[in-house]
Amino acid sequence: MPHQSHPEVRVLHSLRVRGFVDTHLVADASAMEVPEVEEWLVHLESQGDVRYRDGRMSGWMLTTEGRGRGETLLATELEEAGCREGVHSAYQDFLSVNHGFLELCTDWQLRAPTDDPAGEKVINDHSDPDHDAAVIARLAEVDRVVQPISIELATLLHRFDGYGRRFGDALGRVRAGDHDWFTKPMIESYHTVWFELHENFLATLGIPRASEAQAT
Structure with a gap:
């Protein structure tokens, strides 16, 4: 059975990987009901771990303290679940295709x-169907690598569940001719899900993005 994260971990981590989002998106990302998420957000706000920003774009975001609190909880969870080695192995497999995927997006x-x-x-104005078809075929090759990674992660930590489905949905839309679902931000495009999974790896394993860039 995959490890089930504590609600506090799920809420804080959802804000870490999704960024600035409203309550319903936090609930969706954390696989929790909206009323429970609302209670946790109010509690975390009172502790100074999250804050709500109102205005033209409204939503919840982590504070510096909340980011640190989340990192502490994630480190504890990883040790209690005993799956650091498995997550790190999946991360290495992900890195093996990460650079190629970014080139693919270009x-x-x-x-x-x-x-x-x-x-x-x-x-690319998508007037050359041969070019687009070749790039989509390469995306399908990347997907064949990332799907087993997603499956393995979901057996370790339940909060990793869903990435395979989301990648598959985005690829299906791209194949159907909806170009936005390859790289467009602010929707569940393949790139959006990829970036989120990458951030999930870094947060879970406690790896600063700058350190990763220097290592690669």
Whole structure:
């Protein structure tokens, strides 16, 4: 059975990986009911771990203290669940395709001119179906790597459950001709889910993003 995270961990971690979001999105990300999430958010706000920002864009966000509190809880959880080695192994598998995926995103956004294959790349207006088909085929190859990673993670920590489905949904939409679902921000695009999983790995394993960049 995968380890079930404490509600406090799930709420704090959801804000860590999703960023600035409303209550319903916190509930969705943490797999909790909205009333329970509301209670936890009010409690965490009283402790100074989260704050609510109102305005044109409203939502919850972590404070510096909340980020630190979350990191402490995640480290404790990882040791109690006894799955650090398994999560780290999955992370290494993820890193093996991370650079290639980022290059793939660039190739989706830019392409060589049809009349000058060696020329400077231009914005991909998706008027070259052969180029798009080749990039989508490469995305499918990446997906064949990341799906087993997602399955393995879900057997270790329940809060990792759902990544495989979300990747599959995004890939399906791209294959159906909806270009936004490859790299567009603010929706569940393949890149959005990829970035979130990456942040989830870093937060869970306590790896600063800058340290990872230096190591790679």
